[in-house]
Amino acid sequence: MIVWLASYPRSGNTMVRIICNKVYGLQSYSLYEERPWENGQENLASVMGSAGQVTEAGLDELRGRPEHCLVKTHGLPLDDSPALCLVRDGRDALVSYVHFIRTYEPEMAQRFTFEQMLRLLITSRDHFGGWSDNIKAWRTRIGTVIWLRYEDLIRAPQAELERALRQLGVDPWPTGEPVDFAELNRRWPEFFRKGEIGSWHEEMSEELHELFWQHHYEPMCWFGYRRIPDQVA
Numbered sequence: 001m002i003v004w005l006a007s008y009p010r011s012g013n014t015m016v017r018i019i020c021n022k023v024y025g026l027q028s029y030s031l032y033e034e035r036p037w038e039n040g041q042e043n044l045a046s047v048m049g050s051a052g053q054v055t056e057a058g059l060d061e062l063r064g065r066p067e068h069c070l071v072k073t074h075g076l077p078l079d080d081s082p083a084l085c086l087v088r089d090g091r092d093a094l095v096s097y098v099h100f101i102r103t104y105e106p107e108m109a110q111r112f113t114f115e116q117m118l119r120l121l122i123t124s125r126d127h128f129g130g131w132s133d134n135i136k137a138w139r140t141r142i143g144t145v146i147w148l149r150y151e152d153l154i155r156a157p158q159a160e161l162e163r164a165l166r167q168l169g170v171d172p173w174p175t176g177e178p179v180d181f182a183e184l185n186r187r188w189p190e191f192f193r194k195g196e197i198g199s200w201h202e203e204m205s206e207e208l209h210e211l212f213w214q215h216h217y218e219p220m221c222w223f224g225y226r227r228i229p230d231q232v233a
Contacts, residue, residue, distance in 0.1 A: 002062050002079075003168055005072045007086035008134045009127075010096035012150040013072055014048060014191070016086060019161055019179050020070065021049025024172040028070035029054040029062070044188055068170045074128045080143030082168050088150035089225045090131045090216050091200035091209070094121045096193065103190050118204065122212050135219045144168065149223060151197050154181070 005028060007013045020026040027049040034053055036046035054062065054071060062069040063081065077083070098117045102109040108117065121127060128134050138145055148164045158178060165172050184192040204212070213220070213227065220226075 001065060001068055002059065002081040003068045003070050003170065004077075004081055004083035005070050005086070006077075006083050006138055007074060008088075008090075008093055008097075008131050009074050010093045010100060011088035012086045012148075012153050013074070014044070015153065015157070015179070015181075015184075015195075016084070016148075016161060017048040017050070017070070017072060018184070019157055020172075021047065022176045022179050023158060023174050025049075025175045026070060026170075026172065027051045028072060029058075030072040031075065032072070044191060068168070074134075076129050076134065076137045077141045077143075080141065082144040083138060083141075083146070084164050084168060085135075085138045085145050085147050086150060086153070087135060087147060087219075087223050089197070089200070090220060091204055091212060092150075092197065094118060094131060094212070095200045095203050097121060097127075099193055100191075114203070115205065115208065118208060119211070122208060122215055130215075132216045132219045135222075139219075139222070147223070154195060154197065 005013055005016060017028045020028060029051045030053055032053060034045040034048075034050045036043065036048075036050045036052065059071070059078075062071065063079075095118065098114055098121060101117060102114070112120065121131070124130060125133055129137060146164045146167045148160060152160045158174070162172055181192065181195050185195070201209075209227075
């Protein structure tokens with residue numbers, strides 16, 4: 001059985017996979033290319049407990065298994081398999097995503113300024129459906145969906161993840177030490193940049209903030225996110 005680990009980029013998906021592996025000994029697959037232990041060295045994919053990229057044929061095989069198989073996706077729903085959906089304040093997620101793109105896709109950094117890229121992500125549906133439509137697609141799909149807010153995950157990672165997994169029928173048993181975000185930041189500072197709540201207001205202009213609310217008002221309200229900086233319901 002597949003259990004999707006679904007999210008718009010930069011919303012905690014990798015963090016969840018690391019906790020699943022390091023604390024509970026649970027491996028996970030991905031729809032995207034991953035190479036754990038590349039060149040014989042421990043890398044981020046190995047710390048996540050990555051079982052590697054899964055193809056369309058591989059998904060059919062995982063659906064037929066009796067055990068729960070965790071599969072990462074940033075895309076729109078492909079079926080009605082149970083899903084753990086991660087959501088983060090869209091302002092923080094988009095600002096973080098701009099930094100990610102500028103770090104890992106340098107050709108984009110040469111074509112667009114930070115503000116231009118942020119404006120594009122706010123208004124575009126080309127990146128995994130756009131922040132709002134990605135969330136709407138998972139919220140309205142047929143099938144079990146358990147939501148986990150990034151802000152709650154950061155505050156109480158093990159407790160919140162255990163709650164969500166148990167609601168999906170996964171029975172996690174701690175076998176390792178808690179995950180320390182500071183340590184992840186030390187080892188992979190480009191990927192785990194800040195992890196802070198509300199840091200968007202340092203990098204999003206008032207004009208772009210207004211534009212963001214014009215495009216993403218409804219999903220923000222669904223999950224208790226407010227216009228006032230750092231205020232989360």
